[in-house]
Amino acid sequence: MKIGARETERRMERITSAVKAAGVKLTIQRLEIFRELAASADHPSAEAVFEALHARMPTVSLDTVYRTLWLLTDLGLVHTLGPRHESVRFDPKLERHHHFVCLRCGLVRDFESAELDALRVPASAARFGRVEATHVEVRGVCSGCARKQGRKSGGRNDKEPKGGKGSNEHE
Amino acid sequence: MKIGARETERRMERITSAVKAAGVKLTIQRLEIFRELAASADHPSAEAVFEALHARMPTVSLDTVYRTLWLLTDLGLVHTLGPRHESVRFDPKLERHHHFVCLRCGLVRDFESAELDALRVPASAARFGRVEATHVEVRGVCSGCARKQGRKSGGRNDKEPKGGKGSNEHE
DNA sequence: CTCCTACCTGCGAATCATTCGCAAGTAGGT
DNA sequence: ACCTACTTGCGAATGATTCGCAGGTAGGAG
The missing domain is CATH 1.10.10.10 (Winged helix-like DNA-binding domain superfamily/Winged helix DNA-binding domain)
Structure with missing residues (x-):
């Protein structure tokens, strides 16, 4: 379309x-x-x-x-749906929860929030079908990346050429 | 950990x-x-x-x-982060927006909501780092899938063996 | 307007994650 | 203890991306 x-x-x-x-x-x-x-x-x-x-x-x-x-x-002119090309990550947490995602390294951390579990779904979304749940992704920069910020960064996921130990902690 | x-x-x-x-x-x-x-x-x-x-x-x-x-x-005992193994989708919409995701076929539709743009981030999430934005994923069953529901469904993404025309509209 | 050069493109080969096809193995009901 | 359908472990496919290079070509300098 x-x-x-x-x-x-x-x-x-x-x-x-x-x-x-x-x-x-x-x-x-x-x-x-x-x-x-x-x-x-x-x-x-x-x-x-x-x-x-x-x-x-x-x-x-x-x-x-x-x-x-x-x-x-x-350049930030388009975004990708979900993480870029990488292996699938499995989330074993059974309780309803949401995610904090680090835009720099890809780290994903769980957190719970009754408030976010019960979000009011706007009509603009409800019109697409039957709503079953809402999941919030809080995007930001994790404390780890914030600390070691010294590089100019910029590149997608800032992947270091080889062997760096600290990249892509999708944990 | x-x-x-x-x-x-x-x-x-x-x-x-x-x-x-x-x-x-x-x-x-x-x-x-x-x-x-x-x-x-x-x-x-x-x-x-x-x-x-x-x-x-x-x-x-x-x-x-x-x-x-x-x-x-x-069996619904674990979930995956992001869509399962498929090709990456690019989202060209420049305005701030959120997504409605069909749990059945994977269809993704955009919608805007000032209310969801300004979500209050709970402390349980803020403690992981600096928060820059929130993105809401509304999960449910799209009207298309709801209509043609007659199959028993169940399997992950319900991928039909071969040639089905209507599956995986990540659009 | 022409020239140069760094940045691009097209391709075929290489990677990577994930899945298949099957022969051999084994839970678990009888 | 015995069947048998459901499982495993491999090695070989697949599919999506990416790499390595030998030409091409924007676009700034002259």
Whole structure:
């Protein structure tokens, strides 16, 4: 599904200006990928963007689509649903609970809150179907990352090249 | 990190009774996997459970660990962080928003809510670090799935063997 | 407008997490 | 003790991403 032309334009402008500001080259493939994504009303996978594009530009590679999407993610212009490509984590806590997620290292910690368990669901959400529960994700920077903040950070998940011991504690 | 022995026991009982009730065989490897998971205070990956187990049971296979973890997931005794193993979805919506997630087909729809944007974060969550935002995931069954409900459902994500057209609309 | 060079792209090969296909093993009811 | 359907352990598939490089090409300098 696609969104209106006006909104698409708005997104395109926001994206291209941010990308230029970041000092990255504006190639045709990138612009087309931006456009495809900007016009999307849902949450396409890289493959979906690639296929939609393939009609217009038979030469783009899936790889370039991935690289461009991650570029936008790094610039904060798009987000991903759920954690990025990693192994699945299992949560054994039986009680109803919510999560604190560190935007820097990916750490996930549980916490309980009767208040959040009983959230009032707005009509804008209820209209999609039958609601069974609400789950809150509190996003921020964990104390661990806050302490050792000295790097300029920025990159997606800031993954260190090799062997670093402290990254990605999805715990 | 591990949780207390008392809580671990409580989880073990809950798991074994539910598993027996489901008519599944209780093998040694399953019991050990249950124990490992039940004692965990965080969100281990299958690989992590496998490695922790490997010391005690050098013969368990990673495959069995996966099968057992998914078995528990299907029984609702553990949950996964984020969607299960699939391709990453990109969300191009720039405005602050939340998600309605269909537990049946995985469909994800956006919605806005000023009220949910400004959620009060409980101290139990704030103590983990600096809070930057809250994101609410409303879980339920989308109208599409509610309509075509006639199958017994049950299995994780209810993925139809082959070619079904309507599954997994992560849109 | 042309030239240069750092940044990009396309591809095929490489990774990684996860799952399959099967032969051999074993809970647990009888 | 005995059956048998449900389980395991492997090694070989899969699928999604990413890498390594040999060309290409934006776009600032001249």
